Amino acid sequence: MMHFLLLFSRQGKLRLQKWFTPLSEREKKKVIRDMVALVLARPARTCNFLQWKDLKIVYKRYASLYFSVGLDEQDNELLALEVLHRYVELLDRYFGNVCELDIIFNFEKAYFILDEFLMGGEVVETSKLAVGASIEEADTFQE
Amino acid sequence: MECIESHRLGNVCATAASDIAMSPSIPLQEMIRAIRSARTQCEERGVIQRECAAIRAQFRQTDSGARSHNLAKLLYVHMLGYPAHFGQMECVRMIASPRYSEKRVGYLGAMMLLDEKQDASLLITNSIKNDLAHSNQYVQSLALCTLACMGSAEMCRDLAPEIERLLRASNSYIKKKAALCAVHIVRKVHELGELFAPAARSLLVEKNHGVLHGAVVLITELCERNHETLERFRKIVPDLVQIMKGLVISGYSPEHDVAGISDPFLQVRILRLLRILGRNNEVASDAMNDLLAQVATNTDSTKTVGNAVLYETVLTVLDIKSECGLRVLAVNILGRFLLNNDRNIRYIAMTSLQKIVCTDHNAVQRHRGTIVDCLKDQDASVKRRALELSLALVSATNIRTMMKELLLFLSSCPPELKSHAASGIFNAAERYAPSQRWHIDTILHVLTTAGGDVRDETVPNLIQLITNTSELHCYTVHKLYRALLTDISQPSLVQVACWCIGEYGDLLMKGECQETEAVQVSEDDALDALETVLQSHMSSPATRGFALTATMKLSTRITDNVDRIRSIVSIYGSCLDVELQQRAVEYNALFKKYDHMRAAVLERMPVIEKNSLGDTNGESMGETMKEIQTATVKKAEPLLQQQPANQVCDLLDLLGGSEEPLQPSPAPGLSINTASTAGGDLLDLLGGFEPTPLAPAPTVTVYDKDGVALTLNCEKQSDSGLTVTLIASNSTDSDISAFTLQAAVPKSVQLHMKAPSGDSLPARGAAKVTQLVVLNNPNKVSLKMRIRVSYTRQGSAFQDTVQVDSFPGL
Numbered sequence: 029m030m031h032f033l034l035l036f037s038r039q040g041k042l043r044l045q046k047w048f049t050p051l052s053e054r055e056k057k058k059v060i061r062d063m064v065a066l067v068l069a070r071p072a073r074t075c076n077f078l079q080w081k082d083l084k085i086v087y088k089r090y091a092s093l094y095f096s097v098g099l100d101e102q103d104n105e106l107l108a109l110e111v112l113h114r115y116v117e118l119l120d121r122y123f124g125n126v127c128e129l130d131i132i133f134n135f136e137k138a139y140f141i142l143d144e145f146l147m148g149g150e151v152v153e154t155s156k157l158a159v160g161a162s163i164e165e166a167d168t169f170q171e
Numbered sequence: 172m173e174c175i176e177s178h179r180l181g182n183v184c185a186t187a188a189s190d191i192a193m194s195p196s197i198p199l200q201e202m203i204r205a206i207r208s209a210r211t212q213c214e215e216r217g218v219i220q221r222e223c224a225a226i227r228a229q230f231r232q233t234d235s236g237a238r239s240h241n242l243a244k245l246l247y248v249h250m251l252g253y254p255a256h257f258g259q260m261e262c263v264r265m266i267a268s269p270r271y272s273e274k275r276v277g278y279l280g281a282m283m284l285l286d287e288k289q290d291a292s293l294l295i296t297n298s299i300k301n302d303l304a305h306s307n308q309y310v311q312s313l314a315l316c317t318l319a320c321m322g323s324a325e326m327c328r329d330l331a332p333e334i335e336r337l338l339r340a341s342n343s344y345i346k347k348k349a350a351l352c353a354v355h356i357v358r359k360v361h362e363l364g365e366l367f368a369p370a371a372r373s374l375l376v377e378k379n380h381g382v383l384h385g386a387v388v389l390i391t392e393l394c395e396r397n398h399e400t401l402e403r404f405r406k407i408v409p410d411l412v413q414i415m416k417g418l419v420i421s422g423y424s425p426e427h428d429v430a431g432i433s434d435p436f437l438q439v440r441i442l443r444l445l446r447i448l449g450r451n452n453e454v455a456s457d458a459m460n461d462l463l464a465q466v467a468t469n470t471d472s473t474k475t476v477g478n479a480v481l482y483e484t485v486l487t488v489l490d491i492k493s494e495c496g497l498r499v500l501a502v503n504i505l506g507r508f509l510l511n512n513d514r515n516i517r518y519i520a521m522t523s524l525q526k527i528v529c530t531d532h533n534a535v536q537r538h539r540g541t542i543v544d545c546l547k548d549q550d551a552s553v554k555r556r557a558l559e560l561s562l563a564l565v566s567a568t569n570i571r572t573m574m575k576e577l578l579l580f581l582s583s584c585p586p587e588l589k590s591h592a593a594s595g596i597f598n599a600a601e602r603y604a605p606s607q608r609w610h611i612d613t614i615l616h617v618l619t620t621a622g623g624d625v626r627d628e629t630v631p632n633l634i635q636l637i638t639n640t641s642e643l644h645c646y647t648v649h650k651l652y653r654a655l656l657t658d659i660s661q662p663s664l665v666q667v668a669c670w671c672i673g674e675y676g677d678l679l680m681k682g683e684c685q686e687t688e689a690v691q692v693s694e695d696d697a698l699d700a701l702e703t704v705l706q707s708h709m710s711s712p713a714t715r716g717f718a719l720t721a722t723m724k725l726s727t728r729i730t731d732n733v734d735r736i737r738s739i740v741s742i743y744g745s746c747l748d749v750e751l752q753q754r755a756v757e758y759n760a761l762f763k764k765y766d767h768m769r770a771a772v773l774e775r776m777p778v779i780e781k782n783s784l785g786d787t788n789g790e791s792m793g794e795t796m797k798e799i800q801t802a803t804v805k806k807a808e809p810l811l812q813q814q815p816a817n818q819v820c821d822l823l824d825l826l827g828g829s830e831e832p833l834q835p836s837p838a839p840g841l842s843i844n845t846a847s848t849a850g851g852d853l854l855d856l857l858g859g860f861e862p863t864p865l866a867p868a869p870t871v872t873v874y875d876k877d878g879v880a881l882t883l884n885c886e887k888q889s890d891s892g893l894t895v896t897l898i899a900s901n902s903t904d905s906d907i908s909a910f911t912l913q914a915a916v917p918k919s920v921q922l923h924m925k926a927p928s929g930d931s932l933p934a935r936g937a938a939k940v941t942q943l944v945v946l947n948n949p950n951k952v953s954l955k956m957r958i959r960v961s962y963t964r965q966g967s968a969f970q971d972t973v974q975v976d977s978f979p980g981l
Contacts, residue, residue, distance in 0.1 A: 042250060050286045050321065057252070074550040075514035105519055106479035107439050110429065132207075133200050135250065136243050139279055144312075148319035148355040150388050152347055153381045154436040155426045162344070166309045169271040 029149030030108075031083060031098040032059065033142070035131065038092055040064045043131050044138055048149035059098075067094050077105050088112050092128050111151060118145060121160055140166070197222075199243050206251070219248055230261045238265060239276040246276075246283055259284050259291045266298045271310065274302070278313045287323030296326050303333045308344055311337075315348040319355040327356040331363050338370040343379040350374065350385025354392045364393045368400055375410055380427055380434055383414065387440045394447050405448050408458045415441050415462055419469065430474045442466070442483040449491030456492040463488050467500055475515070478508070482519055489527050502527070502534045509541045514550050521545065521556035528563040539564050543573070546580045554580075555588060562595040570603040574613060582620045589624040593617050597629065607640040611647055615664070619654055622661025630666050635779045637671060645684040648675040652692060655700050660709050666717045669704060672697055673721025674776060677728040694729045698722065702739060712748050719743060719751060723758045727773045727968065737762055767909025767930060770968035771961045869979040870898075874960060876971060878903035879932070881912075881960060885978045891951065895944040895978070901932035903964070908932075910962040912942055917955060921947040932962070954978055 035044035042060060051059070066078055067087045078085040080098070086108040087096035095112045099105065116126070118141050123130040131138050144159045144166075146152060153159050197205070202222055209215035222244060229241045242261055249255035262284060265277025285292040295317075302314035315337075318330060334356060337349040353367045367389060374386035394401040418433045418441075427434035445463075449456040466484045471477040481504055488501040508520035521542065528535045542564065545557035558580065565573045574596070581592050596617055604610035614633050617625065637647050651668040659665050672679060679692050704710050704718040719740070726736045740762065743755035761769050874881035878901060885895040901907045910930045916922045927942035948954055956975045961968065 042252075045250065047286075048320065050288060052286075052288065071549075073514075075518045075552050077515060077518055077552055079552075079555070102443070104439050104443075104479055104483050106475055106482055106515065107435065109515070110435060110476050110479060133203055135247060136276065136279060140275065143316050147316055147348060147351045150351055150354065151384060151436050152351050154384055154434050155380060157426050158381065162309075166275075166312075169307065169309055170275070171270055171272050 029100055029103070030111075030146070031100070031149065033095070033097045033146070034060060034063055035138075036060075036064055036067075036094050036096075037128060038068070038094070040068060043093060043128065044135060044142075046139070046142060046146070063096050063098075067096050076109060086112070090116050093131070111146075114156065115142065115145060117156060118159055121156070122163060199240050199247070202244050203247060206247075215251075219251070219253055223248060223253070227257060230257070238268075239270075239273045242276045242280050246280055249283060255284055259289065263291060263294045263298075266295050266302075271307070274310060274313055278317045281317055282320045286321050287326075292321060292323060293325070296329055299326070300330060300333065303330065303337065308342065311341075311345055312348055315345070315352045319348075319352040322352075322355060322359065324359045327359045327363070331356050331360070331366055335366055335370055338367065338374065343377065343382050346374065346377070347379065347381035347385040350382065350389045354385075354389050357389075357392050357396060361396050364396050364400060368393055368403070372404075372407070375407060375414070380437055384437045384440060387411075387437070387444050391440070391444045391447060394444070401447065405452065405455050408445065408448055408455050411441050411445055411448075412459055412462045415445075415466070419462075419466055429476045431471050432476050432480060435476045435480055438466075438480050439483045442480070442487050446487035446490050449487070449493075451492070453492050459487075459491070460494060460497060463493070464497055464500065467497075467504060472507075475513070478511075478513075478516055482508075482523070485523060486526075489523070489531075498531070499534070502531060506538050506541075509538055509545075514548070514553055517545060517548075518550075518553050518556055521553070521560050525556070525560050525563065528560065532564075535560075536564060536566075539569070539573075543576045546576060551585050551588075554584065558584075558588060558592055558595070562599060565599040565603060567603045567605075570599065570605060571609075574599070578613070578616050578620070581617065586624075589621045590626070593621045593625045597625075597632075607636075608643055608646065611637065611640065611643060612650075615650060615654060618661055618664035618667070619658065622664045625663050630663050633663075633667050634670055637667075638674075638776060638778050641778075644671075644675045645678040645681070647671060648679045649684050649690065649692075652679055652697070652700065653690070655704070659704055659707055662711055662714055665704055665710065665714050669701060669714070669717040669721040672701060673717075673724035676721075676725045680729065694725075694732045695735075697725065697729075698732060698735055698739075701725075705739070705743075712750060715748070715751055716754065719754055719758070723754075723761075724773045726762075727770050767911060767963065768961075770909075770963070771911065771913070771959070771970060774970065871979045873958070873975050874971070874973040877969070879907065879960065879962065879969075881958070881973070883975060883978070888945075891949045892945065892947045893978075895946060895956070897942045897944065897958070899932060899940045899942075899960075900936050901934060902936050904934050905965050906931065906934050907962045907964045909968075910940055910960075913959040913961075914944055915957045916946065917952050919948070919950040919952050920954065921949075 029048060031047075031049050033044070033046040033048075034042065036042050042064075045056070045060065047056060062080065063085070066080060066085065070078075070087075076086055076088055078087070082101070083098040084101065084103065084105055085096060085098055086105050087094055088109060089095075095116070097108055097112065099108055119126040119131070119138065122137070122141055123134070141159070141163055144153065144162050153162070202218075205218050206215055209218055226241045226245050229237065238261070242258060242265060245255050245258040245261075249258075258280060262277050262280035265273045266281060268274055268277065281292070281295055285295070299314045299318055302310050305311050305314070315334075318326065318334075322330070331353075334349050334352050337345055338353060341349065350371070353371075357364045357367065371386055371389045371393060374382055374389075377383055377386070390404055390407070394404050415438065418438055421433065424433050427437075429435050432438070445459050449459055463484055467481065467488070470480050470484070472481055485501045485504050488497050493501070505520045505523050508516045509524075511517055511520075524535050524538070524542070539561075542557055542560050545553055546561060548554055548557065561573065561577060561580075565577075577592065577596050577599070581589065581596065584592055597614065600610055600613045604613070614629075614636070618629075618633075637644070640647070648671045651664075651671045654664060655668040655672070676697055678684075679697060680694060701718050701722045705715055705722070710718065722736055722739055726733050729736075740755050740758045743751050744759055746752045746755060761772065765772075870882050870884040872880060873883045880900050880902065882898045882900075883895060884898070885893050887893045897912060899910060899912070908931045910927075910932050912924075912927065914922060914924060923945040925943040925945065927940050929938070929940050932938065932940055944956075946954070956978075957972060958975065959970065959972045961970045963969070
């Protein structure tokens with residue numbers, strides 16, 4: 029399962045944090061600090077996988093944002109790259125040519141989309157269309 | 172969408188602001204803008220504090236139209252790292268609200284601010300329960316999602332029956348979410364797995380991919396947790412194979428297609444479940460064999476997504492009881508991956524090969540070349556994997572070539588890998604070294620390139636290795652000396668080099684050496700080198716200790732520069748470092764008062780046995796060594812076994828006896844030698860052991876060499892005690908001075924050596940030296956004694972050992 033999903037900028041500013049395991053505030057802050065330090069230190073064109081404690085870290089850079097996820101030993105790293113890519117595609121479809129500012133000013137939307145795609149550290153819906161449709165429909169109930 | 176949202180926000184907040192005159196609050200997006208435009212941290216904190224105060228005030232209002240926006244603002248502030256715990260109760264209230272937008276933000280807040288450790292989380296259990304049965308599936312979805320995210324064990328136990336019901340009777344949208352919620356519940360409360368097993372099974376017939384995916388994940392979780400469940404689920408292997416076949420063979424499905432692969436997420440999860448079911452089970456493995464072969468051959472590997480599926484397939488094939496051909500296919504796929512341009516693919520190829528390097532060693536060996544090339548990759552992650560794998564692939568046949576590559580790697584590897592690489596190299600060298608010399612060379616190479624990163628036990632291990640290869644002492648000391656001249660910054664190397672120069676300095680200065688080109692090293696050169704170490708600011712106190720001791724040891728191995736050594740040693744007598752000062756003072760004393768013992772004390776170390784490091788001394792002298800790390804003279808004193816119970820005779824103790832003013836000695840002016848008796852002998856000296864006329868007892872010559880003879884005579888004094896008299900004589904033409912005897916006996920025997928009558932043996936037997944040894948043998952063990960004879964004649968030191976196995980008169 030995924031343990032966490034973090035989005036942060038090149039300056040290390042956190043834009044989204046999703047935790048799938050219970051951690052204290054302090055522990056969360058430590059993880060964030062470590063992830064930011066590790067990922068930002070990686071030079072370009074290196075592989076997207078790291079080892080951190082007993083987790084596999086998969087990260088990918090999209091424009092000015094780094095997407096990073098922590099996985100268990102048995103999880104498939106290449107598939108995790110696909111998961112990150114799928115999430116970006118979903119954001120892109122929703123916001124129309126998504127950029128970092130969209131995620132900053134509409135962070136709660138980014139979370140809602142994420143919750144339609146991932147749940148409990150696993151993928152809940154594998155179809156892009158289905159996720160898009162669910163979000164649109166849910167939004168109609170928004171008063 | 173965006174414009175409508177902000178417009179809406181503006182409207183709502185305008186009304187709110189007019190209602191509550193006291194605290195002006197700004198819309199969410201405006202607040203975000205304000206925070207972002209803050210130029211300093213201080214300014215940002217100011218904005219946030221203002222906003223939080225406003226939000227708190229808003230929360231206290233019972234009816235506020237802008238509640239969801241306030242909470243959203245708080246959540247934003249929380250993400251920046253500011254405390255937001257005062258929003259927890261608001262979340263609870265929002266979740267209970269009938270309005271969807273409020274519930275949505277409330278649940279989001281609960282997932283962000285509440286975790287199972289907070290007490291407030293229990294308060295939402297009831298809301299969740301109600302919402303799980305809500306008519307709007309999106310409300311149900313919120314409840315399911317929140318439960319799966321932060322549900323505590325208690326909440327899970329409470330709500331498990333609801334979830335089970337939803338698994339059976341609801342639409343696909345809810346079923347897929349309920350399945351993952353069930354996964355979370357099982358992770359929290361393992362026993363509840365039983366509850367979900369039947370429902371999980373029935374979900375496999377669904378067509379909806381989301382539901383199938385959820386079902387597969389749930390079944391995987393159940394099987395991993397409980398072995399019996401695993402056994403029961405083995406019979407679904409054919410069903411899984413069918414589903415998989417459908418995905419692989421069926422035509423293009425636009426909804427699930429990713430670069431030509433139909434629903435890779437589902438494929439990978441099915442493959443993973445198959446792996447768990449096929450492990451250690453022939454029947455299940457057989458049933459999936461064909462499918463795996465098909466997936467392995469037909470999956471398009473040009474894009475990452477295809478490789479993700481291939482990767483999972485390979486992992487499955489290698490973990491189940493697959494047939495030989497399939498296994499070969501899998502390893503070949505990994506071999507192809509190794510040659511892929513994409514670093515990610517190379518990386519996962521190596522992780523997979525690492526898993527099978529023990530079981531399929533030969534198959535992996537075939538790719539050794541590529542793996543070793545990956546050591547040179549720029550990427551640190553790839554390097555790390557390559558290092559692990561390379562170390563696992565070292566064998567007796569390839570040790571020389573592999574070590575070349577590994578040493579090359581070591582000289583340029585990233586610092587975080589140096590320590591691991593160094594210890595890996597040491598292990599490999601120890602296991603497969605083709606020759607001693609190669610072994611020593613390799614260790615020296617590592618010390619010169621990565622000396623700062625090796626572990627502490629390297630130094631004693633290396634020293635032990637060196638002492639064991641006596642034929643290479645000359646070679647080793649020459650090499651180390653040269654290494655020392657080039658670079659004194661690596662502590663381990665310097666320590667070993669100093670130790671060797673001290674021990675084998677005589678070989679160093681002899682000049683010739685068959686293994687390496689001879690270099691003329693004069694005594695001054697050697698002392699220069701040691702002094703450089705002593706004075707360098709790069710040397711740690713431990714290193715200096717090594718150097719000082721080595722310098723001291725050279726005093727018995729060289730002839731001309733003893734004065735230089737004396738002066739070095741005396742300088743350090745006032746050193747600020749306590750350890751060094753102590754050593755220097757002791758060595759000084761060794762020069763001044765105990766010069767006759769110096770040769771014995773500083774002689775060559777015996778071979779160190781590996782498992783005796785840390786043991787207490789054995790029965791006879793010189794067999795075992797205690798810590799050689801600090802090769803101080805005082806610790807090398809098992810030779811002087813005055814009190815077998817006192818295993819490590821401190822040099823100070825040895826010489827300390829001389830400080831006591833009341834040490835009556837039967838021998839004239841030789842108070843030093845009373846040191847060889849333990850303090851407790853004070854009384855005995857005055858006791859009845861004076862050389863009173865002894866009953867005639869047979870005398871036996873135990874030693875006769877180079878004109879020095881030693882006779883032994885023993886007499887029983889009591890049931891377990893006996894006195895041994897040793898008499899030494901000199902029949903050569905030159906005088907002998909500094910004559911000392913040391914004795915050791917089996918462990919259970921107590922030994923007291925009395926002061927000898929003197930320490931000089933004039934030429935041609937003009938006088939003799941007599942020494943009494945009192946033995947007590949309470950356990951009546953077979954009595955043996957080893958005697959060491961040391962003396963100086965014509966300016967050179969002599970030493971010899973003799974073992975006495977039988978005692979006349981016993």
